[in-house]
Amino acid sequence: MLARMSSTPTFKRLPRAVREQQMLDAAVKVFSRRGYHAASMDEIAEDAGISKPMVYAYLGTKETLFIACLHREGTRMMEAIVGAVSAELPPDEQLRRGLRAFFGFVGAHRDGWTVLYRQARSEQPFAGELADMRTRVVEVVATLLRRNLPVPAEGSREVRETDLEVMAYALVGATESLADWLSDHPSEDPERLATRLMNATWPWHPPSK
Amino acid sequence: MLARMSSTPTFKRLPRAVREQQMLDAAVKVFSRRGYHAASMDEIAEDAGISKPMVYAYLGTKETLFIACLHREGTRMMEAIVGAVSAELPPDEQLRRGLRAFFGFVGAHRDGWTVLYRQARSEQPFAGELADMRTRVVEVVATLLRRNLPVPAEGSREVRETDLEVMAYALVGATESLADWLSDHPSEDPERLATRLMNATWPWHPPSK
Numbered sequence: 001m002l003a004r005m006s007s008t009p010t011f012k013r014l015p016r017a018v019r020e021q022q023m024l025d026a027a028v029k030v031f032s033r034r035g036y037h038a039a040s041m042d043e044i045a046e047d048a049g050i051s052k053p054m055v056y057a058y059l060g061t062k063e064t065l066f067i068a069c070l071h072r073e074g075t076r077m078m079e080a081i082v083g084a085v086s087a088e089l090p091p092d093e094q095l096r097r098g099l100r101a102f103f104g105f106v107g108a109h110r111d112g113w114t115v116l117y118r119q120a121r122s123e124q125p126f127a128g129e130l131a132d133m134r135t136r137v138v139e140v141v142a143t144l145l146r147r148n149l150p151v152p153a154e155g156s157r158e159v160r161e162t163d164l165e166v167m168a169y170a171l172v173g174a175t176e177s178l179a180d181w182l183s184d185h186p187s188e189d190p191e192r193l194a195t196r197l198m199n200a201t202w203p204w205h206p207p208s209k
Numbered sequence: 210m211l212a213r214m215s216s217t218p219t220f221k222r223l224p225r226a227v228r229e230q231q232m233l234d235a236a237v238k239v240f241s242r243r244g245y246h247a248a249s250m251d252e253i254a255e256d257a258g259i260s261k262p263m264v265y266a267y268l269g270t271k272e273t274l275f276i277a278c279l280h281r282e283g284t285r286m287m288e289a290i291v292g293a294v295s296a297e298l299p300p301d302e303q304l305r306r307g308l309r310a311f312f313g314f315v316g317a318h319r320d321g322w323t324v325l326y327r328q329a330r331s332e333q334p335f336a337g338e339l340a341d342m343r344t345r346v347v348e349v350v351a352t353l354l355r356r357n358l359p360v361p362a363e364g365s366r367e368v369r370e371t372d373l374e375v376m377a378y379a380l381v382g383a384t385e386s387l388a389d390w391l392s393d394h395p396s397e398d399p400e401r402l403a404t405r406l407m408n409a410t411w412p413w414h415p416p417s418k
Contacts, residue, residue, distance in 0.1 A: 121330065166387060166405045173386020174379035181378045196375045 016058070023048045023055055028069050032111035036066055036119050067129070070120050073112035074133055080105045091147045096198055098144075099175065103190035106179040113183055117176060134172065142168035225267070232257045232264055237278050241320035245275055245328050276338070279329050282321035283342055289314045300356045305407055307353075308384065312399035315388040322392055326385060343381065351377035 014022075026048035030039045041062055045052040059065045084101035085094045106113045120126040142164045178197060182188055223231075235257035239248045250271055254261040268274045293310035294303045315322045329335040351373045387406060391397055 118330075118336070121327075127327070163405065166390070166402065169386045169390045170383035170406055173389075174383040177378045177382020177385070178375060180382075181375070193375065196372065197379060 027065050028111045032114035069115050073116050077105050091144050095144050099194035100191050103193050106182050107190040110183045138168045138172050233281050236274050237320045241323035278324050282325050286314050300353050304353050308403035309400050312402050315391050316399040319392045347377045347381050
C-alpha cells in the first residue's frame with residue numbers, strides 16, 4: 001500500500017494555455033493521420049492525456065477544434081516567414097529567405113502542413129478560410145515580384161498587374177507542390193529545396209549554390 | 210383532352226450509355242456546386258431528369274457515382290492533353306501545347322475541374338486515386354523536361370534526377386494553381402495563360418507572344 005501510494009503521480013494544475021497547446025498538439029497529430037472525418041475526439045483526448053469532457057470544455061466541437069488547429073499552424077507558418085524576411089534586404093533575398101523559412105516550417109511541422117494543406121483545403125467549412133489565407137500569401141508574393149522585376153525599358157513589354165498576379169499564383173502553386181514533395185522526402189534539406197526553386201523559376205536572378 | 214394528349218411527350222428509351230452520361234453531367238454539376246458531403250442524390254436525380262432509384266441502379270452509391278465522375282473528368286483531361294501533343298514535335302512545343310490543352314480543358318469544364326481538384330483531392334476515399342493521377346502527370350512532365358533541357362556541357366553542373374523531379378513538381382504545382390486562378394477569371398484566354406506560364410518558368414526558351 002505504501003509503495004502504491006508513493007508511486008501515485010502528483011497532479012499539478014497546469015495553466016489553461018499549456019493544456020490548450022497539449023490538446024492542439026494532439027489534435028494536429030490525429031487530424032493529420034486520420035483525416036478530418038475519421039479523426040475521433042476520443043483519440044485526441046487520449047493522445048493529449050486529457051479527459052474528453054475537458055477537451056470539449058476547452059475547445060468545443062471537432063469543428064472548432066479543427067479551426068483552432070488551422071489558426072495555430074497558419075500563424076506559426078506566417079510568423080516563421082515574416083521572422084526570416086526583413087524589409088531592408090534586397091527583394092530577391094527576401095524571397096529566398098521567405099522560401100527557406102517556409103520549407104523549413106514544412107520540414108519541421110509535417111503534421112501541421114498536412115492539416116493546413118492536404119485536409120483543410122477542400123473541407124467545406126474550412127476551404128473558405130484557407131482560400132483567404134492563400135490570397136494574402138499571393139498578394140505578398142506579388143508585391144515582392146513587383147519590386148524585384150527590372151523596370152521595363154522604354155518600348156519593352158510592360159509588366160502589367162495581371163502578369164504579376166499570374167506569376168505570383170504560379171510561384172505559390174509551385175511552392176505548395178514542392179512542400180508536399182518535401183513532406184514525402186524527409187531526408188531532403190529544406191534550404192537546398194528553396195535554392196533549387198529559386199534557380200528554376202527566377203530567371204532574372206543569377207543562380208546561387 | 211385531345212389537346213392534352215397531343216402535348217404528351219413521347220418517351221423514348223434512351224440507350225444506357227446516353228443516360229449514364231446525363232447522370233454524370235448532373236452529378237459533376239451538383240458535386241462541383243455543393244461539395245461531396247452536401248451533394249444529395251435527390252438533386253442529382255432531379256437535375257438529370259431521372260428517378261433516384263434509376264440513378265442508384267445505374268451508378269450505385271454516392272461514393273461510386275463520385276468515382277465515376279472523377280474517372281470521366283480525369284480521362285477527358287488526359288485525352289485533351291495527349292490529343293494536343295505529338296511526339297514528333299520539339300519537346301518545348303509539346304509542353305506548350307500540353308499546357309494550352311490543359312488550360313483549355315479547365316476553361317471549358319470548370320465543374321469538372323472543381324470536382325477533380327478542389328474536392329477529390331482531400332476527401333479520404335478519393336485522395337489516393339488523385340495522388341496517383343498526379344504522380345503520372347509529374348512523370349510525364351519530368352520526361353519532357355529531361356528531353357528538353359540542354360545537355361550539360363563538360364564540367365558544368367549535372368542535371369540530376371532530383372532536379373528534374375523538383376522542376377516537374379514545381380511546374381505541375383504552378384499549373385494547378387493557375388488553373389484555379391483561371392476558373393475564377395472566366396474572361397481570361399486559356400492560350401494566353403499557357404504562354405504567360407511558359408515565358409515565366411521556361412528560362413532556356415525564347416519568349417513568345
